[in-house]
Amino acid sequence: MSKARISTEAGFAEAFASAAPESLTEGRIRVGSFASGSEIGLPFVILKGRNPGPCLWISGQVHGNEINGIWAGLDFIEALDTGTLSGSVVLTPTANPLALDARRKTAPQDEQDLDQTFPGNLNGLVADQMSAALFDAAAAHADVLISMHTMNNLFNSDPYAVYKLHPDGGVGEEKLFSMIRHFRPAVACRMAVKAGAGELPGNIPGAIDYQMLSRGKPAFMVELGSGSETNAECIRQGVAGLYGVAAEMGLLSAPMRDPAPTLRRVTRRTHVMSREGGLFRTPLVPATTVAAGDPLGTICTLTGRLITEPAMEQDVLIIGIRKDPVVHTGDRIAFVALEWSDVSV
Incomplete structure (x- = not known):
């Protein structure tokens, strides 16, 4: 169903607080500017239901060439009926607009992997400042966060999930599996975060899902196919998964389909x-x-x-x-x- 859109110049916290029931509000989280004066900002969409309830936050893209998650978030919001929604859905389609505009994984301004910079630094490089702007808003408002990704655009893959466990966050594997199962992933990979784990270089604890877990908020990653493409089947699978998580949270009365009864857990x-x-x-x-x-x-x-x-x-x-x-x-x-x-x- 098509929805009337309200555009706002307000900051995210003000826009979220003032959004009326059964409304769709779009705006931007300001980060900074280029030398030319053009703004660097993170677009957001806030969908408020008729009744109060929890907030599901969808991070549509952290790396600039990961597109299917943006479409899944947009299609999910477009299909929702605000009259039957209890709570809020927030979509930040891109966490890294500089990389998106450059059509590459990282922003050319600093070449940082944005998903290794959370919770960010407002006095850091531009990726640090973008992640800080996003994380401040998400950590304050989200009850659950889903970080959408794709595999490298040089690879074929079926949709799968990646999750981490934080020793002090209080969100266990059982809770994450209960939500991950709605995506019916090919595998659910438990990712090691300690230094020297050997899987990937860099600051793995700097991922947005891990930082949300550290604050007691359920969060995980979904990898929807390959990068730099629009894959209709992967997008449909992502939308169905988002419906399931929203239903489990109490935002919706029922999921789009039954969740997977088992998950293939990958531990290495x-x-x-x-x-x-x-x-x-x-x-x-x-x-x-x-x-x-x-x-x-x-x-x-x-x-x-x-x-x-x-x-x-x-x-x-x-x-x-x-x-x-x-x-x-x-x-x-x-x-x-x-x-x-x-x-x-």
Whole structure:
């Protein structure tokens, strides 16, 4: 259903407090400006229901090339009936407008991974200031936050979830699984955050979901397919998941569909890097189990001569597999689970 929009110049806290029942308010969280005077700001949409209730916050995109989460958030809000909504839904379509405008993962101004900078720093680099502006608003108003992502645009993947556990936040795995199951993810990956865990470099505790968990707010990541594209099926899966979480929170009377009865929990995963450059080809698709020693694909020269057939020394489960065939030494060719099990939820 199409909704009348109210535009506001007010800050987020004022806009949220003054939004009337059954209204849609759009505005921007101001961050700063360019030398030319153009504003740097984070757009937001506030949908208020007829009745009071909790607040579901959707962060549509943290990295600039992750588009499907923006569409899922917009389609979800467009489909909601404010007359039957109890509470509020907030969508910040982009947490990183500078990276979005540049059509790349990070903002060219500082090359920081924004999802390693939370809770932010209003006196820091521009990514730190953007994350601070977003986090101040979200931490003050959200009861649940879902951080939408996609996999690298060079990879194929089915929608999956990523969650973290904070030792002092009081939000356990059971609570997160209860919400994650609505997305029916291919896998639900428990991500280690301690230094030296070996999965990814950088400040992993600086993710927005982990910082929300530290404040006792349920939060997790959803990876909706590949970056730099619009995938209708991934978007529909995201919308259905958002409906389910909203229903579980009490914002809606019922979910769009039944949640998954089990989740495939991944407790250890890794990137597989190419040892040689060339053209990579694979018949594998996400959610495939590959036995120890079986090839993940082939790498050949530009004249067709086989160079290598990369393989793992143990059984693995494919989370994402490279679709761009051009690889150099050190490029990622697969993202795989090393430990996994099915759990009832």
